[in-house]
Amino acid sequence: MKEDKENAKPKDRRGELGPVDEGDRMEKVKEKKEVMSKVVLRRLPPSLTKEQLEEHLQPLPDHDYFEFFANDSSLFPHMFSRAYINFKSQDDIMLFRDRFDGYVFIDHRGQEYPAVVEFAPFQKVAKKKSKKKDSKAGTIDDDPEYRKFLDSYSMDDEKLTSTPETLLEEIEAKNKEMIGKS
Numbered sequence: 157m158k159e160d161k162e163n164a165k166p167k168d169r170r171g172e173l174g175p176v177d178e179g180d181r182m183e184k185v186k187e188k189k190e191v192m193s194k195v196v197l198r199r200l201p202p203s204l205t206k207e208q209l210e211e212h213l214q215p216l217p218d219h220d221y222f223e224f225f226a227n228d229s230s231l232f233p234h235m236f237s238r239a240y241i242n243f244k245s246q247d248d249i250m251l252f253r254d255r256f257d258g259y260v261f262i263d264h265r266g267q268e269y270p271a272v273v274e275f276a277p278f279q280k281v282a283k284k285k286s287k288k289k290d291s292k293a294g295t296i297d298d299d300p301e302y303r304k305f306l307d308s309y310s311m312d313d314e315k316l317t318s319t320p321e322t323l324l325e326e327i328e329a330k331n332k333e334m335i336g337k338s
Contacts (some may be wrong), residue, residue: 224239
């Protein structure tokens with residue numbers, strides 16, 4: 157019987173990679189054992205607001221992340237809202253799925269939207285934005301080079317009150333000086 161050369165592992169190459177580090181093996185096992193805890197509630201009515209959704213979902217089990225995204229009108233006719241929830245317990249996920257998978261939301265016009273509950277494709281939770289103040293904010297006035305620039309850039313009162321004719325005369329006078337120096 158012939159072996160399929162594409163799918164068969166070469167027997168003599170097994171040892172070429174060297175010994176596998178025990179730490180690497182443990183990391184791979186940990187990655188595989190990570191439990192999925194973030195779900196997405198899809199196909200919500202486009203006109204639904206976050207407050208209305210929270211009202212529908214009451215009582216919501218223990219969670220540490222809740223994010224609502226309103227409809228995107230550029231996706232017409234498939235413009236639905238969606239929500240991401242990260243639950244703390246696996247049992248809560250099952251109860252939530254049993255309760256809201258197929259749950260029919262009705263919008264203000266009476267149209268029905270059956271919701272879909274599924275695990276979120278990206279399981280990580282967004283971090284909260286830090287509200288640290290920028291240490292350099294408001295310090296440009298203290299910079300001596302900036303001060304020098306402002307002083308050189310500030311316009312004289314004469315130039316503000318001058319007319320186009322006087323400016324042209326000044327330019328012509330400067331040109332004559334430059335020609336005279338050459």
